[in-house]
Amino acid sequence: MAPANEPLPGTSDIWEPDVREWVCLETAARDIFARYGYGEVRTPIFERTDVFVRSLGDETDVVQKEMYTFEDRGGRSLTLRPEGTAGTMRAIACRGLADGEQLRVFYMGPMFRGERPAAGRRRQFHQVGVEAVGGSDPCEDAETIAMLVHYLDAIGVQGGRVRLNTRGVPEDRAAVSAALRQHFEPQAAAMCPDCQRRLSANVWRILDCKNPACQALVDGAPKMVDLVGAESRAFFAAVCRGLDQLHVPYELAPRLVRGLDYYVHTVFEVVHSGLGAQDALAGGGRYRISLPGNKKALDGVGFAAGMERLLMARESLGLTAQARAAADVFVVALGDGAVVAALELAQQLRRSNAGLRVLAGLGARSMKAQMRAANRAGARWALIIGDNELTAGTVVCKNMAASQQESVRREAVLDWLTAASRA
Secondary structure: OOOOOOOOOOOOOOOOOHHHHHHHHHHHHHHHHHHOOOEEOOOOOEEEHHHHHHHHOOOOHHHHHHOOEEEOOOOOEEEEOOOOHHHHHHHHHHHOOOOOOOEEEEEEEEEEOOOOOEOOEOOEEEEEEEEEEOOOOHHHHHHHHHHHHHHHHHOOOOOOEEEEEEOOOHHHHHHHHHHHHHHHHHHHHHOOHHHHHHHHHOHHHHHHOOOHHHHHHHOOOOOHHHHOOHHHHHHHHHHHHHHHHOOOOOEEOOOOOOOOOOEEEEEEEEEOHHHOOOOEEEEEEEEEEOOOOOOOOEEEEEEEEEHHHHHHHHHHOOOOOOOOOOOOEEEEEOOHHHHHHHHHHHHHHHOOOOOOOEEEOOOOOOHHHHHHHHHHOOOOEEEEEOHHHHHHOEEEEEEOOOOEEEEEEHHHHHHHHHHHHHO
């Protein structure tokens, strides 16, 4: 049994320097998505269970097997969010969307699924994602995919492959389902138990099964684009033309459906060899979601990327976020009388416009011990205050790398640091 102070299986504590890797992903997301007109939204980590069941589909693996669902004290069924789109769309429906209004938002944060923990798959995992709601132009789909590629470039994840397909519109579903059932029914005995059940419950789900035996059968299934109607084929062709115009390479994946039922028209994913057998890095598509209390279905297009998987891809490419020292300046206090003066100087420097990170030596520690602490913190400069400096109103300013120091009037210390940083 694991010690009681360890995080639960499928979760983890994240410390420096790993936190810098996460900040790299988050900073790039805020930068790149803002260039495309997206603003950040933050939604609750739990919602009414119906928000996810209605949006994701009650036959999906997420709803049937993976959601963390519980009752609150009032007997309401609540669920920790297993993905970001449904809650974001619920928030948009609550806020309201006027006729003709379009809204672009992005989100990032923890999600929860009761999966078996594996490389890049956690029970508490994190996603960064976007939703463009209210538009219906296929060029918006192409732009969304281009933005995803732009984001991956910004975090240094080169070598990903965009895979693209269409799911058509709801009016296509009956004909597609019939063709898929005709293909799979003669081979039902070779399928996993889940897919045998899916034959009658939701035959589309077979295309997304990860069982190797089922995947072999999927490879021979009819292509989606050959089964959908003329409207869907035209929409898909327009998305492909848009990607060509934006110089985004892609490959057709004629049996890609993604694992959630709210998708219409475009579905896509980016795969990367640095992730191993489960190589999906990010995915998304166009969707239509009906939510409780909202009469009109909301249309949109978006994607989500697993942040743990993005970090795995960066690691496979040998990328690390730039290391940053704990402090720029360490104020050394020698003697009880110098401690308050050291704290005061440290606070003045922190509140200046120079953006300095400052630590102050506290406690009755020797000069040697405090200088060791300054080195561990990676400080570029040490500022030393003792009894003599208190009396004279000066500070000894030491360049740690050059081992050079000089005495400076206390009111001139910031000027000295500013000049030293430019040298």
